[in-house]
Amino acid sequence: MNNPFKRFFVEEEEDSNTDLSECHQIIEFARCEYFNKFMSYLERGSDAKIDVSTATSMLASAERINTFKDIRAFLRRQIRDSQNLIDRETRDE
Numbered sequence: 001m002n003n004p005f006k007r008f009f010v011e012e013e014e015d016s017n018t019d020l021s022e023c024h025q026i027i028e029f030a031r032c033e034y035f036n037k038f039m040s041y042l043e044r045g046s047d048a049k050i051d052v053s054t055a056t057s058m059l060a061s062a063e064r065i066n067t068f069k070d071i072r073a074f075l076r077r078q079i080r081d082s083q084n085l086i087d088r089e090t091r092d093e
Contacts, residue, residue: 020086020089023085030079039075042071045064045068046068048068049061
């Protein structure tokens with residue numbers, strides 16, 4: 001039987017080389033010229049005012065603001081964790 005949720009509960013073996021290369025890709029992305037513009041866009045979007053004209057528009061704008069905040073926090077966390085892993089792996093060598 002094919003269980004579509006199996007992937008969430010089965011732990012995959014970690015390959016440190018793959019993890020490290022992904023970390024380098026994340027750090028490289030963070031150093032791109034566009035990245036700062038993108039983070040500024042997310043910052044402006046997360047600071048936007050909530051549209052209170054109707055209940056539906058209020059919920060939609062709040063959802064949009066929360067999405068901007070979630071994306072920004074996720075990217076920052078990815079960069080921080082990647083840099084920490086790179087530092088830890090290169091320190092051990």
